[in-house]
Amino acid sequence: MTNLTTHIPHQLITNGDAAITIEYQAVIDEKLTEHIIQTTHYLTKQLKNYATEFIPGYQTLTVVFSPLKISIERFEQVLKELLEKPIQQQPIHGRLIQIPACYDHELAPDLLPLANYCQLSIKEVIHLHTQTTYLVHMLGFLPGFLYLGGLTDKLHCPRKSTPATRIPAGAIGIGGQQTGIYPVASPGGWNIIGQTPVNLFNPLNTEPFIAAPLDKIQFVPISKKEFIALKKKQS
């Protein structure tokens, strides 16, 4: 574990009358994400009487509070003082989570166009996509949507100009410089290059999601046959 007592320069910006966003002046990397998650744990304890949400971003942490309990001026002051102190460390052990991924053309409508755009063969795209371990920076956008870092620039590909109206749950996509998995069915503009049979969101479980920030994700290629078998096992 890295030493996180280092101070990362930041500024506080009001986000409406019931939230403050901490913007960090640092590049997006694992160290910053670890700092943000550590800060979240620390502030959650310190601010439990006022704060209702802590929303981590790549380079931000947004703290939502109840304005009936504390004024925004006072809350900003409290936050500022807390952030000046060294943060007590709690070890965070990221896990390596392997996610089976089927890149069969029937489940990957945009794999060929993406390969063409990147001037790669389909085989090369799959190889590049599965050989990296991706860092989970945060969850957001949709329930359980993982913001992953580490996609090789060889696979960067702009989002589609016309978003698909319905992308199935489990679809694996590339949008711009990011790769990710749709945890629930949704409209979306990412290039769909595969699908996982794994259920990524179980709202009835105490831990409804497959991964948390600082976990690492690796895609493991599977055949269509294995996909169908795993899908059957889940339901």
Place this chain on the structure above:
Amino acid sequence: MSIHFVKPGLQTSLQDLGRIGQMHKGISRSGAMDTVAMQMANWLVSKPLDSAVLEITLVGPTLAFEKAMTLGVCGAEFELFLNGNQVFNNESFNVKPGDKLQFDKLKTGARAYLAFSGELKLAKVLASYSTHITAGFGGYQGRQFKLNDSLELHQTQIKDARKLPKECEMFYSGNYLLRCVSSVESSLFKQQNKNQFYASSYKVSTDSNRMGIRLSDNPIQLDNKLEILSSGLTQGSIQIPPSGEPIISSVDGQTIGGYPRIANVITADLSLLGQLKANDKVNFVFTTNKQANIILTNKQKIMNKLLR
């Protein structure tokens, strides 16, 4: 079986005050869009103000009751008929087995809240009865009600008659002034963009929903793309997408990212978002955080009166 859906309405769902503390997992709060009307409806039936209610949107349902209970409707005003006889918002009324309540023509507002003096036989999901419609969980089978659904209630009872105090009654004119404070990217917008935003009248677009209110007319022309860091997207954030037509995020909105935010609707005015419907007019006025807090505190005082 206690409440039977003879007609489901356009979008009728179970909602309470929503799930708090889940946004870091990508789970938006959900819950009633107009939490004020929701709580007042609960007061009418002598229930805790945060109890789950039916949120009824634009086209109302027809409901058949299989148990005796007390009902209260607040928020949008529909023509309401109980077995063909008119009943009204903001005052409780009783139903007996076999009665039918029809939400007919919508007169004002967009969302009505129906509270009932009975307990749900459903399990909370992530500490709330709210239906997360986009992700399909919570509430009644994770979805809005369909034809012939039945919502089971137990411990139904008849409560004392209640009428909402005059000062708590809300009127929805279709012409709204929403008060705003600055948001994360407000300082990145040019002054002329902000001037235009606060001087323009916007029209509520038909594709508005629980995720967000989309506005049309008077798009804001940005000369260059604003570079933003994606951060927590709170309720009431007013985003300016490339089209220049503002989007106000609401209870089912995404939790992070999006477009640059020019302003944020103050907490005290968020409940009004639930009453905006297509072609309503919206104007924005800037206020300070200090003023926003005074407005919210005063509004809470009115709500607290109900609890006395």
